[in-house]
Amino acid sequence: MGSRKRKTVVYRPSTAKVFKRFPCPHCGRNTVTVEKINKDKGTATIKCSNCLLEKTYKGGIGSITENIDIYGMFIDDFGDVCTT
């Protein structure tokens, strides 16, 4: 049996899978990314790929499912960062 090809419609969630880099409150580089958002468990992991500053948020995520929301909590925990 060969593989049966079907045309698949590609859905693009508008925000959920947008990977964006944010300024790191620790090292100042634009290398902070949200790695995982698990809506079912309500967890999210955010990490700086430069200085390896990392934080996992569990519970209370609720409706917060966008990278910028996780980053907001990250900044709350590690201090303000100067953004231009």
Ligand SMILES: [Zn+2]
């Ligand atoms: Zn950093």
